[in-house]
């Protein structure tokens with residue numbers, strides 16, 4: 001893997017102390033900072049537009065380290081760039097604090113939802129990231145009708161039977177076979193298709209700009225410096241090949257598993273109770289008939305069609321999702 005821990009530490013340090021604005025890039029690249037931690041890089045004749053984001057949740061550090069290493073390679077001229085590229089370090093104040101967020105979960109605030117959120121760091125930052133991505137795609141339009149791809153990298157709170165997976169937002173435009181080939185080259189274990197709009201960054205880029213977009217869950221969240229980076233080697237290699245415009249690495253793992261969301265468990269009151277042990281992993285298959293959650297006058301039961309649980313979390317605020325039940329997607333739509 002081309003990851004240099006030393007360089008990435010220096011870059012994260014520089015990023016968090018806002019010194020990166022002085023960074024130098026190869027003369028062939030037009031570099032501009034659209035916001036703190038948001039870098040636009042344009043080669044002379046881009047063949048596509050790519051947004052790579054990390055740190056939308058400030059405690060999910062492994063993807064930030066990976067992005068910092070990629071940035072180091074770009075600055076050194078070691079990473080060829082054939083795509084218009086927007087690198088997004090999502091939430092610098094939360095990264096500095098080592099917290100998921102300071103005031104509210106930013107990955108629920110996109111698509112204008114920040115206007116109705118608690119005013120604070122994340123509502124401001126979500127608005128600025130929307131403006132920066134709009135400016136990027138507007139600039140890209142001048143280069144022609146380029147394919148648009150967005151990967152938003154995260155790590156999960158709990159363990160997972162399928163350690164690395166993609167969540168594809170609800171979308172009405174076509175996602176091409178090349179996008180799924182990219183996910184396969186990342187050696188992901190599974191792909192989950194959402195069936196309803198949401199406030200995620202990946203949904204926003206898909207919905208507002210027609211990007212083929214997904215959230216990548218790449219393993220468990222750990223503090224800076226404690227991430228086993230070999231786990232991210234395949235994703236890193238696939239992203240580097242995408243940016244270089246070279247052939248994607250061949251997949252070595254068994255084929256990806258495809259799922260689609262069958263039921264969203266939405267907590268509506270403080271009486272909500274989740275009948276799952278906190279140690280239950282994502283993609284655990286639950287028995288049919290099991291009462292997974294209840295509220296004063298409502299109950300959610302597992303059926304035999306959609307028994308896989310994803311992101312169970314009873315401690316979300318009322319109105320938010322406390323878990324998803326998945327069914328297999330036997331003929332995934334592109």
Ligand SMILES: [Zn+2]
Pocket residue numbers: 056057060154155
């Ligand atoms: Zn996250």
